[in-house]
Amino acid sequence: xxxxxxxxxxxxxxxxxxxxxxxPNGDPDAGNLPRLDPETNQGLVSDVCxxxxxxxxxxxxxxxxARHRIxxxxxxxxxxxxxxxxxxxxxxxxDAKTAKKLTPxxxxxxxxxxxxxxxxxxxxxxxxxVLSTGINCGQxxxxxxxxxxxxxxxxxxxxxxxTRMAATNEAEKKKNADTGNDERSDNRTMGxxxxxxxxxxxxxxxxxxxxxxxNKGTGFSEDDLTLFWEAxxxxxxxxxxxxxxxxxxxxxxxxxxxxxxxxAPAQELFDRVTAYRVYGGETLSVGDQRTHNYxxxxxxSDYSIQVDNTNLPAGVEILDL
Numbered sequence: 001x002x003x004x005x006x007x008x009x010x011x012x013x014x015x016x017x018x019x020x021x022x023x024p025n026g027d028p029d030a031g032n033l034p035r036l037d038p039e040t041n042q043g044l045v046s047d048v049c050x051x052x053x054x055x056x057x058x059x060x061x062x063x064x065x066a067r068h069r070i071x072x073x074x075x076x077x078x079x080x081x082x083x084x085x086x087x088x089x090x091x092x093x094x095d096a097k098t099a100k101k102l103t104p105x106x107x108x109x110x111x112x113x114x115x116x117x118x119x120x121x122x123x124x125x126x127x128x129x130v131l132s133t134g135i136n137c138g139q140x141x142x143x144x145x146x147x148x149x150x151x152x153x154x155x156x157x158x159x160x161x162x163t164r165m166a167a168t169n170e171a172e173k174k175k176n177a178d179t180g181n182d183e184r185s186d187n188r189t190m191g192x193x194x195x196x197x198x199x200x201x202x203x204x205x206x207x208x209x210x211x212x213x214x215n216k217g218t219g220f221s222e223d224d225l226t227l228f229w230e231a232x233x234x235x236x237x238x239x240x241x242x243x244x245x246x247x248x249x250x251x252x253x254x255x256x257x258x259x260x261x262x263x264a265p266a267q268e269l270f271d272r273v274t275a276y277r278v279y280g281g282e283t284l285s286v287g288d289q290r291t292h293n294y295x296x297x298x299x300x301s302d303y304s305i306q307v308d309n310t311n312l313p314a315g316v317e318i319l320d321l
Contacts, residue, residue, distance in 0.1 A: 004221040007143070010262040011207040011225075013254040014273045015050075015232060017149065018200045018300055022245020023157075024149075025049040026194070033194050034157045037150070043199045045149035050203060055123050057235040058227060062122070068227075071121040071129060082135035085116040102135045111215065114138045118218045125218040126228060128211075143211035143220045144228065149203035152275050152286045153297060155196045164189045195245060198298045204270055209260035229254075229321055251305050254319040263315035272308040 025045040026032035035044035055070045062068035071081060079100075086096040089112055096102060104110035117137050118125050128142025166189075212220035229252070236247040255269045276283045279294045283304055297303065309318050 004223040006212040006217060006219055006221055007207070007209050007225055008213075008260055010209050010257040010260060011205075011254055012257075012262075012266040012269055013205045013207075013252060014270060015149075015203045015205060015249070016200060016251040016275075016305060017203075017236065017247060017249050018198065019196055019244070020198050020246040020299075021195050022247060023194050023196065023243055024199070024201065024247060026243075031194075034155070034196050036155070036157070041154035041156070043149075043151035043155040043196060043201065045201055045203070047146035047148055047203075050146050050149065051123070051127055053235040053239050054126075054228070054231045057231040057238055058122050060238055061227070061230070067119060067125075068122045069120055071117070071123050078131075079133060079135045081121075082113075082117070082131055082133075082137045084120075085113045085137050086135065088116055089113060100134060104136065104138075110138055114140060115219075122224065122227070125212075125220045125224055128218065140218055141211055142218060143208045145206050145208075147204045149201040151196075151199040151201050152303065153200075153277075155199045156296075157194050157196055160193050160195060162191045162193055164191065193243060197296070200250070200275070200297065200300065200303055202275065204266070206266060213260070233321065248300075250300055252321040253305075253307055254321055256317045256319055258315040258317070264313035268313075269316065274306050274308070276304040276306065278302055278304050 023032070023034050024043065025035050027035045035046065036042070037044055052072075055072060058068055059070045059073070064070075071078070083096065083102070086093075086102050089109060090096040104113055114131070114137055117129075117131055118140060123129070124131075124140055124142070126142055126144040128140040130139050131137035132139060207220075207225070210217070212218055232252055233249055236249055239247065253273055255264075255266075257263045275286050277286055277288070277291045277294060277297070279291075279302065282290075284291050286303075307318060307320070312318065
C-alpha cells in the first residue's frame, strides 16, 4: 500500500530553531537542567528530542490514519505492535495471538513482516527502528537522520524558584500547619524550574534515497517527505508548554541533489550556511572575538543567517523552506 513512489533524491538540510525563556531539552542526569556541552557551555538538543516532536505532530495531523500511525508513542507496548504484523501474516496461528516470543520462519516471511511495519508506521519509514525485541520483526535503517542541535553561542541556564499555594494532600497540609506557619503560607510548597533566556540552535539532517528504495528500503515516499517538511515547520506550534517557553522554527535550508547518491559532500554544503551576530550596525561571524563585548543575544533579530549560493556544485539545488 503506497500513495506515492519512494523518494529519488538525496537531501541534506540545516535547521535553525530558537527558545526564549524555556528549557528546550532537559537532561535527566542533571536534574532536568538544559543540556549543555561542558567545555563550551553551548546548549544541546538531542536528535531524539527533535524526532519526538515530529512524531507528535504527525500523530496530531494525521490522527493515526493509514500509513501514518506512530510506532514510538507514550506508554506503548512495542511488542504488541510487532504482533500485528504476525497476525496479518499468520491469521490462523494461535501462537501468534499469545506467544511472548515470535520469530520469522523464513527470509521471505521476515521481509513481509518488516514491510508491514514500514507500511503502517510513519516513524519507522522515516527513522527506522530495532524491531527485534521478543516478537521479532527485524531491524530497519531509516533514511532520515538528525544531528544534535547546538546553540550558536554559549547559554547560561537560570534556576527559577516557584511556589504553589496548595497542598498535595491532607497530611501535607497538617504538617505545614504544625510548623506554626501563618494561615497564608501553610499550604505553600516550593519548586524550581530551569530556563534558557534565549538560544538559537542549529541542527543538521540527512535524507538518503537508497535507504527508502528497493526491497530493503523503508518506502519513505514523496508524500512522506512533504509531511516531514511540514512537521519541521509546524511542530513547535503544537508543543508549547510553560517548561519549554517559546520555541520556534527560524530557517530550514535544504540542499536537494539531482540523483539518489548525491552530487557533493554534505559538510561542504553545510559550510555555505553561516550565522552572524548583529549589533550596533555591525555584522560579525559568530565566535569572532569582537563579539565578546556584545551583550547576550535575546532575540532572533540579534542574528543573521546567510547562505552562499554562488558556484554551487552541479546537480545541487538550494531550497529555503
